Amino acid sequence: MANFIFNNPKLKALRKNLRNNATENEKLLWGILRKRGLGEKFVRQYSVGKYILDFYCPQKKLGIEIDGSQHAKPKVEKYDKKRTFFLKEHGITVLRFWNNEITYQIEAVSDEIFYYLNNTP
Numbered sequence: 001m002a003n004f005i006f007n008n009p010k011l012k013a014l015r016k017n018l019r020n021n022a023t024e025n026e027k028l029l030w031g032i033l034r035k036r037g038l039g040e041k042f043v044r045q046y047s048v049g050k051y052i053l054d055f056y057c058p059q060k061k062l063g064i065e066i067d068g069s070q071h072a073k074p075k076v077e078k079y080d081k082k083r084t085f086f087l088k089e090h091g092i093t094v095l096r097f098w099n100n101e102i103t104y105q106i107e108a109v110s111d112e113i114f115y116y117l118n119n120t121p
Contacts, residue, residue: 005090007047015045015052025066025102026054029109033064038114048090051083056092060120063087063094064113066102093120 007015022030022044033042033055046056046063053063070076084094095116097109 005049008049011047011050011052015047018045018052023066023068023099025099028106029055029064029066029097029102032106032110033113038110038117040117048087048092051086053087053092053094057117060117061092062113062116062120063092065094065096066099067096068099071096071098 004010026044030044032038040057040059042055042057042064044055046053048056048063054066055064056062057064067080071080080096087094093116095113101109
């Protein structure tokens with residue numbers, strides 16, 4: 001069987017479940033990203049290797065993650081670093097935002113994403 005790095009069919013059901021059960025913060029950010037809202041195409045719940053990104057822009061190789069408080073725990077921080085390293089090895093940059101940034105500073109978040117999209121080759 002082929003080695004699927006991107007959107008492994010074995011993770012399809014999990015990706016679909018994550019899309020269908022998006023958090024309120026994911027829905028809020030998706031409302032900005034969808035339909036090229038910031039000028040580039042994004043997809044939701046895109047897998048790279050065994051990892052699933054909340055949002056991914058293939059043209060800019062940009063992953064976006066929305067983190068809850070569990071990501072501040074040492075064990076999860078270690079996992080996130082390993083995950084980010086793997087993604088970076090595959091040419092993907094990851095921007096991470098906390099839930100409260102999405103809730104209370106959505107304009108600043110969208111400005112940061114827009115800046116990255118327009119200042120990266």
